[in-house]
Amino acid sequence: MPDTEQHKPETGHPAERWTPIHGQPYRSVPYRPARMPAGESLARAAELAERMRQRRTVRQFSPDPVPPQVVRDAIACAATAPSGAHQQPWTFVLVQDPEVRRLIREAAEHEERISYDGRLGEEWLAALRPLGTDEVKPHLTDAPALIVVFQQRYWLGEDGTKHKHYYVDESVGIAVGMLLSALHLSGLAALVHTPSPMRFLSQVLGRPENEKAFAVIPVGYPAPDCEVPDLVRKSLDQVLVEV
Ligand code: IYR
Secondary structure (H helix, E strand, C coil), X not given: CCCCHHHCCCCCCHHHCCCCCCCCCCCCCCCCCCCXXXXXXXXXXXXXXXXHHCCCECCCECCCXXXXXXXXXXXXXXXXXXXXXXXXXXXXXXXXXHHHHHHHHHHHXXXXXXXXXXXXXXXXXXXXXXXXXCCCCCHHHHCCEEEEEEEECEEECCCCCEEECCCHHHHHHHHHHHHHHHHHHCCCEECCECCCCCHHHHHHHCCCCCEEEEEEEEEECECCCCCCCCCCCCCHHHHCCCC
16 A cells, blocks of 8 residues: 555644545554543533533624634634545634724625625515624624635646535534534634625635635624523424434
8 A cells, every 4th residue: 555645644743734635545543542431421521511501602792802822723623623535625714904804894794784685585584583683793893803714615636627525515514513612612702604695705815716605703702791692592302312
């Protein structure tokens, strides 16, 4: 079996940077994590479930800065997500520049105004009414950081050939779930914002044509007067079916 640089496991070491592989099998390496005692598993699972229950989507952010390394590490967590054919079809753009955040807000509010003025349709507007959202998006400039997530629909070979990626929606969705968990468990609040259409994000951020915006995620601390809707989550017996 070939043993080239491309087949080595990813350790994050600069000499082992990922490059796309094509049609060659991966080398296998042992995977023998120590088994966690059941008692410890139970305790950790219950604690994690409780901490995740405390996560809330926030729409009112404090302008206080966040440690950028916390956000980078949360993105590093997201980038460990499983993906179709291990193609890792994601790009995370971390925007802290106030002028770029202002441009994103301006363009998002322009699109959202059209959406709330009727593009969404009456049924969709009715579904949103309980949340009270509208076209004004102060979180895009109040939050000190935005993570703009792009899906890579395909990758471009050096000769310009397009190689399709598989299960891109699923892969990026899983990665965003892991990102939200990591941010929350690291003490930061977030919002998944999906201005529509999102083409302006590629233009403002100068992204290549193989990338399509997936979501804008403002990240920060809740404003001191932040309020959230008094939501009730489905109980476990409403979401879990055991066979
Ligand atoms: N993208 C719009 C509308 C919107 C849609 C859904 I579904 C939401 O859960 C919330 C908002 C906006 O961001 O306002």
